[in-house]
Amino acid sequence: MGRWSRRVAEQFVAWLDADEGLRWLDVGCGAGGLTAVVAARCRPRTVVGVDRSENFVAHARASASPHAHFVVADAMALPVRDETCDAVVSGLVLNFLPSPAAAVARMARATRPGGMVAAYVWDYAEGMGFLRRFWDAAIAVDPAAATLDEGRRFPVCRPEALRAVWSGAGLEDVSVVPVEVPTVFTDFADLWDPFLTAQGPAPGYVAALDPGDRERVRDALSATVPPQADGSVALTALAWAVRGRRPDPSRPTARRHVG
Template identity: 35%
Template sequence: MSSSFNVHKASGYEQLMGRWSQKLALPFIDFAGVEDGDRIVDVGCGTGSLTFALAHSRRIQAIEAIDFSSVFVEEALRRNNDPRITIRQADACALPFETASFDRALALLVLHFIPEAKKAIGEMRRVTRPGGTVAAVVWDHLGGMAGMRMMIDTVAALSEAGRQLRSRYCFQPMIQPGEMKRAFIEGGLLDVEETQLMIRMNYENFDDYWGPIAAGEGPLGAFVGKLDGAERAQVDAAVRDAYEAGRPDGPRSFANVAWACRGRVP
């Protein structure tokens, strides 16, 4: 499995997205219907936002967490002190578990970074018992991430490379309305439901917002990292201007919407 998400340092990811995925994990757990005693696989666990939220919010029997990135796996292992949690490096499109091993298969902010997302959904269904739940949540990059669209639209106004980035970013797999629901239904899941979950991303100042992107984290950081000196200076100044919006630098708050989908294994 390849992934379109790049990560250099776990700390950089935490500032870029981990702190927000922790907030999104709680409403997602409620939507997925997680119950005490469940055996759960966390597909694409990252640094453990969903894994540890599950362990703290419910009396889970066991959690198997996997991720394709060794950087994420190493950080999640470092943080873990719960004997119910097992963390390993693995491929979401070839899960290393027997059929019908879990009560629920969950994926927080990962399917839109998997080119073969439907294959990953099929694997989540395979390892979930009959009557169990498959559930996933992804950001609505096109219409639901005001803070990130601010940067994307700014660089798109500056160059053709920026416009190409916007096209890729806004139309990743599973992020269009109804797209994940259709994939769940086509994958043989029953009673499929899709909804929207919203959190707010609150930044202390421009450096808090821009720092991890400027350091090369995530798909936006990968774009910035390829710019030459003059292009980089232009982008830095333009994005700062967009963030400040004519007022002094300081706190800003952006609403962020995610698509969540769940289905029952027949």
């Protein structure tokens, strides 16, 4: 996933069209990809990335800009006071949290009145071309694999669910848009080999298979992704971006959701 996530972050930040000089918080920052885009594009007053992984935070600190700071902390227990951030964002994290709704509610509390809460998630259910084809192939070989399919396991990966979570957190002016990036693999091996890393739900499933079943899943996937004339495999990956604002009592009017 990592090779495509920076492209989504770039489009997401451009869509937010935020003012300069804001105080940002990046929840579940991982290795700091979204934090780096905010620092480069938005001229923030400060941007703080938080992640529970010490290794991710160490990696992010090693390449951080002067405006970016990183803290080891849990997304469900943010290390900031209420109403202290102008913009709280999260990239590709919500579905991996124990309660996405509770996490967004906490993000909203950290945001000042009138401030922005925004995130993006992969569309595991329909829009992740190579991952959707993988699980369809795996399920055709092993129907029990359906229980591991992120499209079924992750509830907040479609626009309706994102709107509901944002509105449920009391946020206004909620908008959801698609963000699509091309995912071009040099050949089938370039697509398949990452599934052999044992990192993540799909690679973990592959690692647990016996060699025969692993080859059957590989062959079933290969049959669904015919190569281009040059041998490459061209697919697309879809994410959904969502944003909303914390209600500001000083505003004369308020809209519950748009878009």
